[in-house]
Amino acid sequence: MFEGGLYPYWIVIFLMMTGLYVVISRDNLVKKVIGLNIFQVSVIMFYVAMGKVRGGTAPIQAEGFTVYSNPLPHVLMLTAIVVGVATTALALALVVRINEAYDTIEEDELRELEREEEA
Amino acid sequence: MTGSDLLARVSDDLPALQIAVPLLSAAICLLVRRARAAWAIAMVVAWGSFASACVLLSRVLHSGTISYAEGGWRAPWGIELRIDLLNALVLLVVTFICAIVLTASPRSLDQEIWREHHHKFCALYLLCMTGLAGMTITGDAFNIFVFLEISSLSSYALIAQGTTRRALTSSLQYLVMGTIGGTFILLGIGMIYMVTGTLNIADMAVQLAAVGPNRTVLVALACIGIGTGIKLAVFPLHIWLPNAYTYAPAIVTAFLAATATKVAYYVLVRFVFSIFGASLAFGELRLDAVLMPLAIAAMFVGSFVAIFQDDTKRMLAYSSVAQIGYMVLGLSLASVTGLTGGLVHLFNHAIMKSGLFLVMAAVLLQVGSTRLEAFAGLGRRMPITMAAFVVAGLSLIGVPLTVGFVSKWYLVMGALEGGLWPVAVLILLSSLLALIYIWRVVEVAYFRQPPEDAPEVCEAPASLLVPIWVLAGATVFFGIFTSLSVGLASAAARMLFGVEL
Numbered sequence: 001m002f003e004g005g006l007y008p009y010w011i012v013i014f015l016m017m018t019g020l021y022v023v024i025s026r027d028n029l030v031k032k033v034i035g036l037n038i039f040q041v042s043v044i045m046f047y048v049a050m051g052k053v054r055g056g057t058a059p060i061q062a063e064g065f066t067v068y069s070n071p072l073p074h075v076l077m078l079t080a081i082v083v084g085v086a087t088t089a090l091a092l093a094l095v096v097r098i099n100e101a102y103d104t105i106e107e108d109e110l111r112e113l114e115r116e117e118e119a
Numbered sequence: 120m121t122g123s124d125l126l127a128r129v130s131d132d133l134p135a136l137q138i139a140v141p142l143l144s145a146a147i148c149l150l151v152r153r154a155r156a157a158w159a160i161a162m163v164v165a166w167g168s169f170a171s172a173c174v175l176l177s178r179v180l181h182s183g184t185i186s187y188a189e190g191g192w193r194a195p196w197g198i199e200l201r202i203d204l205l206n207a208l209v210l211l212v213v214t215f216i217c218a219i220v221l222t223a224s225p226r227s228l229d230q231e232i233w234r235e236h237h238h239k240f241c242a243l244y245l246l247c248m249t250g251l252a253g254m255t256i257t258g259d260a261f262n263i264f265v266f267l268e269i270s271s272l273s274s275y276a277l278i279a280q281g282t283t284r285r286a287l288t289s290s291l292q293y294l295v296m297g298t299i300g301g302t303f304i305l306l307g308i309g310m311i312y313m314v315t316g317t318l319n320i321a322d323m324a325v326q327l328a329a330v331g332p333n334r335t336v337l338v339a340l341a342c343i344g345i346g347t348g349i350k351l352a353v354f355p356l357h358i359w360l361p362n363a364y365t366y367a368p369a370i371v372t373a374f375l376a377a378t379a380t381k382v383a384y385y386v387l388v389r390f391v392f393s394i395f396g397a398s399l400a401f402g403e404l405r406l407d408a409v410l411m412p413l414a415i416a417a418m419f420v421g422s423f424v425a426i427f428q429d430d431t432k433r434m435l436a437y438s439s440v441a442q443i444g445y446m447v448l449g450l451s452l453a454s455v456t457g458l459t460g461g462l463v464h465l466f467n468h469a470i471m472k473s474g475l476f477l478v479m480a481a482v483l484l485q486v487g488s489t490r491l492e493a494f495a496g497l498g499r500r501m502p503i504t505m506a507a508f509v510v511a512g513l514s515l516i517g518v519p520l521t522v523g524f525v526s527k528w529y530l531v532m533g534a535l536e537g538g539l540w541p542v543a544v545l546i547l548l549s550s551l552l553a554l555i556y557i558w559r560v561v562e563v564a565y566f567r568q569p570p571e572d573a574p575e576v577c578e579a580p581a582s583l584l585v586p587i588w589v590l591a592g593a594t595v596f597f598g599i600f601t602s603l604s605v606g607l608a609s610a611a612a613r614m615l616f617g618v619e620l
Contacts, residue, residue: 016393036298043306050313073312076261080305083268083519085299090272094279094291101284117285 013041027107029098033091038119040084047073047080133171134187134200135209138216138253140164143617154237158225163239165218168252172214176207176607186258195319201258205498205611207386208462210255211434212469216377217248222472223586224370227480231282231368233478240280246273260308260394261318263386264301267350268381271297274375278367289362300349304386305392307342307467312333312392312430332403336395341406343390345398351383353410353447354417359442362434369480369489372432377473378438381465384446392615393449399452410451415545417444426559432479432489434556435472438515441549442468448542449530455534455612460526462608465599467514474511474590477502481579481587494560496569500576504583505564507591512557514594517550521598525605 016037022035051073059068102113104107129136144164148157150256179185179202187200194201202210221244232240254263279290312318314335315326329338345356352360360380364372391400400406421441428434445470449461477515479489481504486493498505514521527546536541578584597604 007288008337014134023299029291032295039299040302043302043309046306047309073317079261079265082343083265083301086272087268087294090275091291091294091298093286094275097279098284098287098291101287102194114288116287 007055008045008052012042012046012049015039015045022052029095029105029107030092031089032096032107036091037084040087042082044077044084047077048084120435130174133175133185134202134256135189135477136457136493137168138200138249139172141168145242145249148238148242148245152238153394154234155225155240156223157238161245162218164245165214165221165248168248169211169214169218170444172207173209175202176211178206180214195317195322196264198258198262199233199258199319199321201321202256203611204607204614205388205462206255206385208607208611211491212466213255213378213382214248215250215316216374216469216473217251218591219586220370220374220377220477223477223480223583225372225581226582227368227484231370232280232620235308236280236487240277243273243277246270247277247374247379250352251378254382254515255385258320259318259322260311260323260564263389264305264308265300267304267386269288270379271301271350273341274379276351276361276398277371277375280368280371281366282349285362286526289359289366293363296349296356300346300356300393303342303346304351305346305347307339307390310339310342314339320389320393324396327394327399328396332399336399337404340390340395340406340509344387346408347383347387347390351380351387352443354413354420354440354444357417357421357443360440361433361436361563364476365430365433365528367579369432369476369483371475372436373476376476377469380439380443381469382406384443384450388450388461388615391491392458393492397453397616402569407451407453410447411542414444414451415449415542417441417551419552422556423441425556426552426555429491431482431491431494431560432476434560435475435479438553438556439472441553442515443471444461444522444549445530445546448546449526449533452530452533452537452539454533454537454544455609455616455618456529456536458612459605459609460529460533462611463529463604464520464526466604466608467526467594470522470590470593470597473588474507474594475515477590478508478511478585479585481583483585485576485579491563493565494564496564496573497576498561498565500569501576501578504579504587507584507587508564509561510591512561515596516553516557517553520595520599522594522604523598525601527597529605544617586600 006039019035019039019042023032026032053067056067056069057065065078089098095105102110141164144160148160151157184203188194189198189200228237247270250266257263275290275294279286311323314330315323317323317326322463349356364376418441421437421444425434425437446461448462449457449464483489485501514523517523517527531543531546
């Protein structure tokens with residue numbers, strides 16, 4: 001199960017499921033955002049693991065460097081990290097505004113308030 | 120350099136300018152800080168994008184697929200912008216809706232957003248447009264993810280501008296679901312990259328065909344299906360949509376309802392047909408068996424729930440869920456006629472839904488509410504607006520001589536061609552549900568007297584009426600003269616199935 005260098009993918013799957021579970025199960029909006037972050041990070045790890053070659057170095061064209069890791073997935077993840085930061089920032093900004101507007105960031109209480117508003 | 124040389128250079132670079140100009144203008148809008156000046160800049164950019172989309176389309180029709188190497192790096196190593204019949208059509212729809220909704224926006228924005236925030240609104244609007252145009256014309260799979268996030272992040276911010284506090288919770292709900300969707304798409308692209316070692320869409324297709332079906336490819340298709348399914352709001356992944364559309368500012372709803380889900384549909388079609396290939400996706404992986412029941416469920420659940428809504432904006436949002444069902448059904452029929460129906464419906468639904476949501480903006484502006492009882496007597500007091508609602512509503516039902524009839528015709532034909540006559544019956548039955556929810560509004564507007572103490576209401580301003588009637592007129596025009604929409608859609612569908620033109 002863990003042979004052949006596959007264990008990074010098990011870590012990825014564990015993180016991904018943890019993140020999704022936190023997003024679904026927690027009522028606190030900040031915890032939801034944290035879960036979302038864990039979920040995104042798992043995919044970043046997936047790409048990094050994909051590009052890594054055991055014993056491989058950075059792609060340097062010189063004497064003594066023969067095995068390279070693939071730099072492309074690693075570079076792509078710089079963009080994904082930026083996207084993740086932007087998403088988290090926007091989500092937290094919304095949570096702040098929700099807290100100002102409703103005086104709570106617990107989803108069950110928000111739902112209660114919204115139901116009262118409709119009635 | 121002479122003028123004509125410069126023009127030739129600019130016109131060669133049109134694909135890149137389609138993305139770069141709105142992106143840079145968004146920053147300029149932020150710097151101007153004056154409401155009307157920012158709006159004027161956005162208007163010039165939006166209509167310019169539409170003109171450029173027209174030029175690109177005519178060039179594709181004239182001389183075939185355009186491939187543009189960004190920065191001079193040749194594909195498959197560099198990032199390619201690739202415009203063929205399919206995305207030229209989608210680009211035309213998206214830029215037209217962007218431009219026409221922005222034209223209608225000033226009065227409605229004055230009502231719903233503080234004037235000192237208007238320049239920020241214009242910046243976000245242009246950013247969203249950048250993302251949507253980028254997703255549409257890029258030929259690079261990872262680029263799709265990047266542009267998806269640009270358009271998504273700006274649309275979350277646009278939705279949060281709504282006047283009630285529920286806009287904030289709706290926006291966050293959309294953000295959570297949308298981010299999960301985007302991340303699933305990223306995961307799927309990563310898996311295809313593992314198998315093929317390339318990110319270029321055309322190159323991926325070649326490499327995947329050589330590899331054939333294996334478990335990684337299957338999981339990649341599942342991830343991309345779920346990811347685009349969330350962004351497209353396929354039943355049962357639609358729960359973010361009704362709240363987001365209901366509580367967003369009316370202009371934002373008209374804009375997003377007609378563009379965001381359409382581009383997500385395009386991405387799904389692009390992945391299924393151009394990357395995985397029809398024989399792999401439908402033959403080996405049985406995508407149609409998953410999508411068709413969901414599409415039919417969406418058609419009925421969306422329309423059925425719409426009947427019981429007291430807020431007409433929410434009613435139209437649920438109707439969008441049903442209409443997305445028709446588009447997905449077209450894809451899942453896995454035939455040229457079916458996909459033609461799906462693509463024509465993309466075109467048609469964009470026109471009629473943006474028209475209907477602009478009517479909502481006009482009613483909100485004049486009456487102050489979009490609840491059903493607020494429509495009482497509007498048939499007499501806002502006759503021009505309500506007539507447009509009736510025309511676009513008839514189209515939503517699928518009455519002949521409107522665009523809705525054209526797309527349903529092709530969907531029914533596609534179902535019959537595949538020997539699926541129960542599906543054809545279900546398409547017709549679900550249209551009857553649309554008749555009920557549109558009739559509820561028409562009945563209140565034309566046959567119910569307004570209460571005695573109701574304030575005087577007059578017709579909407581011309582800045583809203585003209586765009587509304589351009590869209591309502593288009594639903595009739597393209598219902599009669601179908602050569603542009605159907606011609607392009609069926610040519611694109613034949614291209615995707617690899618049938619000779």
